[in-house]
Amino acid sequence: MSFDAMAADVLALLDKQGIKQAVLCGHSLGGKVAMALALARPERIERLIVLDIAPVSYDTHDGSCWNEIHQVVRAMRSIDLERVRSKTDADAVLARTISDPGLRAFVLTNMLRDQNGRFRWRINLPVISQKLDELAGWEAPAAEPYGGNALFVSGGKSQYVRSLHLPAISELFRRFSVTTLRGAAHWVHADEPESLRLIVLKFLQAPSA
Structure with a gap:
């Protein structure tokens, strides 16, 4: 159960459905899978949305995370x-x-x-x-940074996307933005679904940079 294997599963689904290019959205583990696929096959991912996770390895002994x-x-x-x-x-x-x-x-x-x-x-x-502890890790694919628009949505009550993670994000995703839902914890889509919907809609409607 690796990020590369799960990214390959998503790619196989896109191929099966005849989808040449997609907007990919993933939360937590799904966000890491989405990032892995965007880096490995950027031509297949039109835009990327990552919910409350960063391209880093997390400390599995950190009680707050x-x-x-x-x-x-x-x-x-x-x-x-x-x-x-x-x-x-x-x-x-x-x-x-x-x-x-x-x-x-x-x-x-x-x-x-x-x-x-x-x-x-x-x-x-x-x-x-x-x-689960293995999935806390992260090893970026040996690829160029993703050049498409990437939106990172963090929970204001969560520790998964913080200022200390911005260098890692910017290294792999050159055209990224971060939005914080202050009332949400890690499960941002469960905590503030309507606010998240509006943020995602605005991102999708914005012209490509």
């Missing part, structure tokens, strides 16, 4: 899918450790019913849990 993601993954794994009868049941389990109802609702978008009516996770939760 990566542990937040660990907490969510542990909460998801604590749900016994064999006993859950509804998403309300699952929400009650998550509420033991995740107080934010918006974040819980976002997490539960990853829960689906299979053809037998049983709940399952849309994502490969065991592998993500096993590889």
Whole structure:
């Protein structure tokens, strides 16, 4: 489970759908995948939107940062899918450790019913849990900086995109901008969805630099 492999999966999907060029948006781990693909295949990415993550390696022992993601993954794994009868049941389990109802609702978008009516996770939760600390790292593809417009959206209550990360961003993304949603934590799309929508829309409508 590497960023290169996941970027290749996204590229394969674009090829399968006949999409020659796309606007790519990714959050957290997805943001790192989006950055990896934009750097490796810039001609395929028209514009790039990265939500609350930077092209850096994070300290997995930093309690204010990566542990937040660990907490969510542990909460998801604590749900016994064999006993859950509804998403309300699952929400009650998550509420033991995740107080934010918006974040819980976002997490539960990853829960689906299979053809037998049983709940399952849309994502490969065991592998993500096993590889989580590795995914805190970052190794930039051996490529030129991405030349398209790149928008980085940070959460004002999050530590993932801060001024100390700007040199790393500018080294790889020459035409970048950073916008901060001051009321949002790491899950910016769950915390401030309407504000994020307006920011993204403005970015997409702006002429290319």
